[in-house]
Amino acid sequence: MGLTWMAWTWQTATFFGVIALLLVAMTVWEFASPGGAPRRGVLGIETTRGDRLFISLLGSAFIHLAWLGLVGPDLWWALGLSLIYAVAVFRWV
Amino acid sequence: MDKTWNNRAWFMVLPVLALVAFNAIIPLMTVVNYSVQETFGDNVFFFEGVIWFQQVLNSDRFHAALGRQLTFTFTILAIEIPLGVAIALAMPRRGFWVSVCLVLMALPLLIPWNVVGAIWNIFSLPDIGLLGRVLNSFTHYNYTREPGDAWFTLILMDVWHWTSLVVLLAYAGLQSIPDAFYQAAKIDGASPWAVFRYIQLPKMKRVLIIAVLLRFMDSFMIYTEPAVLTGGGPGNATTLLSIDLVKIALGQFDLGPAAAMSIIYFLIVLLLSWIFYTVMMRGEGQQ
Known part of the structure; x- marks a missing residue:
């Protein structure tokens, strides 16, 4: 096949x-x-590392869509923004 | 207290994972692949980059369909959840009538979706349908021509079809409350509202979370019933996201834009479900 x-x-x-x-x-x-035990971050919700990866990926998808819809098709900036966002999520959420 | 973690249990999940891979992950990957390409059939594809996403994000048609979809979903949630809880509270807790009520409640859920659409299509016809005729004796009603009437019929149909699910779930939650709680409330002289607020509602919380999530996801992805009832009309008045998607994918055979729209649609469902779940599960940990 x-x-x-x-x-x-x-x-x-x-x-x-x-x-x-x-x-x-x-x-x-x-x-x-x-270090997978849940912890409580700035959002006031309990998250594990996996949850934080999910929040990072979902957020990145929307950052890319927003960039595409509002700014333009040059998505490298959106990727950079997503990486900063992901680091922030893993650090503080 | 230290908990012993044994991750080997995860291997038990592998068969399910394989199944999900075939019915969800691989099709989803294919949709992602389609969303960046153009095809004219014959398995020949041309790479187009993110152009379809840009097109969908900036299209008035998509914005309008999304607006209609959100309006529909939040309207039926606002009606079905309180109504379902109210009916569950009014149902008898024991005796002969329990089974009668449960069977009556389960009936709409047993009817296939396209049949529900067909039933309401005929039931609401302004000239020969029972509902249409009755309404026309009071006011002017024609769901095939008036957008407002089409929406009214669509929401009425969904409420008729799906409130039962909320009722059954809420009723199951209510049945799990031991009598001792009610007796204690009686001794304390609690008002019916206090009983509802501090005993019944907290005990129903978990099932209500499931009810809201199920109704949200189902109504956000609804296709069959409105497609049979109104076909998205009159005009585009009841063209919800899924109906618009089918029009683009199968009507116009624009697989690229349809795939891009599906992914955006999927991400919205994922985000809203996650928000609902997170907000409603908040504070669950301490209880």
């Missing part, structure tokens, strides 16, 4: 590859220094 029906491009393959790598990295991180 070929995969032509899935219409892969290297860009989307990279996208999914990065997400898969993130999940692997999170697993390795948890094994190397366990």
Whole structure:
């Protein structure tokens, strides 16, 4: 069975590859220094590391969409903003 | 207290993961792949980058459909949740009538969605439908022509179809309250409102969270019933997101824009569900 029906491009393959790598990295991180216990951050909700990754990824998706809709198709800035946002989420949420 | 974590249990989840991969993750990946390309069929694709996303985000058509979708979802939530709780409170707690009420409540849930649409389509027809005829004897009503009437019928249909789900869930929550709670409230001379506010509502909280989430997600993705009832009309008055999506994907065969719209749609559902869940589960940890 070929995969032509899935219409892969290297860009989307990279996208999914990065997400898969993130999940692997999170697993390795948890094994190397366990810290997955929930904690309460600035939002007042209990989050684990996995929750913070979810919040980072979902937030990044909306940062990209907002940039695309309001500014333009140059998404490198949105990517930079998302990285800052993700670091902030992991640090304070 | 130190808890022993045993992550090996996660391996038990693998079969489910494989199943989900086939029915959700792989199709979703394909949609992502489609969303950055243009195709004219024959499995030939041309890379277009983020142009479809930009097009959808800036399209008035999408904004209007999203606005209609949000209006629909929050209207039916505002009606179905309080109404469902009220009916559950009014239902008998024991005796013969319990089964009668439960069966009556379960009936609308057993009817296939397209049949519900067809029933209401005929029931509301202004010239021969029962509802249409009755309404027309008081006022002018024609859901096939007037947007307001179409919305009224659509919301009435959803409330008829799905309030039962909220009733059944809320009723299950109510049944789990031991009699001792009510007796204590009686001794304290608590008013019916106080009983509801401090005993029944907190005990129903968890099932109500499930009810709100289920109704939110289902109503946000609703397709069959409005498609059969109004087909999105009159004009575009009841074209909700899913109906618009099907029009773009299958009507116009614009797979790229449709895929981009699906992803935006999916992200909105994910975000709103997460917000609902987080807000409602807040403080659950201390209880």
